Amino acid sequence: MSFEVIPAIDVRGGRCVRLLQGDYARETVYADDPAAVAREWEAQGAPRLHVVDLDGARAGRPVNGAALAAICGAVAIPVEVSGGLRAMADVEGAAALGAARIQLGSAAVRDPAFAGECAARFPGMIVAAIDTRDGEARTDGWLAGAGAGADPLALARELAERGVPRVMVTDIARDGALAGPNVALAAEFAAALPVPVVASGGVAATDHLRALAGAGCEGAIVGKALYERRFTLAQALAAVAAC
DSSP states (O other): OEEEEEEEEETTEEEEEEEEEEEEEEEEEEEEEEHHHHHHHHTTOSSSEEEHHHHHHHHOOOOOOHHHHHHHHSSSSOOESSSOOOHHHHHHHHHHHTOOOOOOOOHHHOOOHHHHHHHHTTTTEEEEEEEEEEEEETTTTTTEEEOOTTOOHHHHHHHHHHHHOOOOEGGGGGTTTTTTOOOHHHHHHHOOSSSSEEEEEEOOSHHHHHHHHHHTEEEEOOOOOHHSSSOOEEEEEHHHHHH
């Protein structure tokens, strides 16, 4: 499979937004209709979409279900859904919306066994999100630490051992900052894990995408760089076509 450039649609209050380094007080609104944004990314050639319920991530339960359902229904390409999915009923609800992939963050970090159960219940669909800051895994919309001993790579290894088929790793300090991705972190995960790794956070140029592809990642989530027109999706896809 070629390296995937995956546009992000972060939903807060029913609108398409981006946060800076996960800070809910530093929000930029890009569109009032996330489903229209999804259709536009599909028209530009996106292979899939990464959709985050930001309100749900902070609340610990799905909040923007209507907006996420509208996105899933608006496009034919696969949609990955995340944010506030902490119980099996939440995961089942995401699948019912039409999600092709379902991402677990806080739930996977706190309870790898639960993530393994979800992976068995929904084969091939579960993605574990390991969000890191200063070498520690973070939870609750990046607002809390996961506790003593929560080593991000060790967690990822355990999740893979429990059958989770894919991991996404984010350096929170890079997210939304257009400061470049943490290629070393992504490469460490890709080399150490027996499952595909998707990188997130900091992509600001097409060279960054090529670096992540060279690091062994399956793909990268791209948000602010696309919304701020640092490059077009077509340029991004062309840059990684040979990777």
